[in-house]
Amino acid sequence: MATLRSMPAIAANHLFVRLPPAVQAALRPQLRIVEVTRGQILVDDRQTVTQIGFPLTCMAHIDAPVGDGRYAHTGLLGRHHMIGTHVVHTQPFGARRVTVLIPGYMAVCDLALYRAQFKRSGALRDMLVWLQMHAHRRIGQLAACNATHNLQQRLARLLLQIHYIQDLTVLPIAQADLAHLLGVRREAITRALAEIEAAGIVALARSRIEILTFEGLTARSCDCHAELVYAGRYDYATLNPRRRA
Numbered sequence: 536m537a538t539l540r541s542m543p544a545i546a547a548n549h550l551f552v553r554l555p556p557a558v559q560a561a562l563r564p565q566l567r568i569v570e571v572t573r574g575q576i577l578v579d580d581r582q583t584v585t586q587i588g589f590p591l592t593c594m595a596h597i598d599a600p601v602g603d604g605r606y607a608h609t610g611l612l613g614r615h616h617m618i619g620t621h622v623v624h625t626q627p628f629g630a631r632r633v634t635v636l637i638p639g640y641m642a643v644c645d646l647a648l649y650r651a652q653f654k655r656s657g658a659l660r661d662m663l664v665w666l667q668m669h670a671h672r673r674i675g676q677l678a679a680c681n682a683t684h685n686l687q688q689r690l691a692r693l694l695l696q697i698h699y700i701q702d703l704t705v706l707p708i709a710q711a712d713l714a715h716l717l718g719v720r721r722e723a724i725t726r727a728l729a730e731i732e733a734a735g736i737v738a739l740a741r742s743r744i745e746i747l748t749f750e751g752l753t754a755r756s757c758d759c760h761a762e763l764v765y766a767g768r769y770d771y772a773t774l775n776p777r778r779r780a
């Protein structure tokens with residue numbers, strides 16, 4: 536059982552601390568920190584969204600329906616993102632599912648509270664235009680990567696991406712989840728991981744991948760990680776400061 540002492544603070548979410556100050560002040564007293572587990576569905580396209588979440592130590596993946604009840608991976612969400620707000624920004628916009636990839640903590644509050652802030656704050660709406668633009672770039676880069684690069688390149692790109700988003704060197708990820716994220720069979724992931732383990736790039740344990748050399752991993756990766764870092768603009772250095780209200 537986690538104690539309050541070991542729970543991360545809301546400041547662990549890099550997006551929350553860059554929201555307009557008035558929005559932060561309105562949301563902060565209402566935030567609750569909750570623990571989420573691997574495979575937990577945070578947004579289900581068949582159910583009404585009632586809460587929004589700011590990932591702290593957890594990470595989630597977004598999937599789009601591809602028919603026959605199956606879903607395919609379209610993006611990752613971590614400490615630079617918020618979850619569930621899409622129903623406020625683009626209400627009629629299509630189906631999606633968000634599932635926990637790496638278990639951990641998340642700060643949540645009622646969607647209605649966020650919706651009221653989105654109506655009230657021009658600064659928040661401006662910021663969302665900027666965030667959506669980068670989200671579109673990330674999705675485009677991922678689509679290009681999946682259409683162009685081989686599994687070894689894409690696996691290295693994904694491990695670098697997860698490390699970058701959540702600042703982890705030991706990735707607590709199951710091979711079955713990697714197979715889903717890369718759209719291949721589990722056996723193909725097992726072979727690809729064994730190859731980079733033999734090259735001394737990672738050390739494998741059950742549901743755990745430790746990155747031993749970033750140079751080795753970068754050399755195996757396509758250039759899409761670098762492009763994703765640029766496209767994602769996770770440093771928020773260029774965040775639109777035009778309006779501050």
Ligand SMILES: [Zn+2]
Pocket residue numbers: 679680681684688689692757758759760
């Ligand atoms: Zn690529």
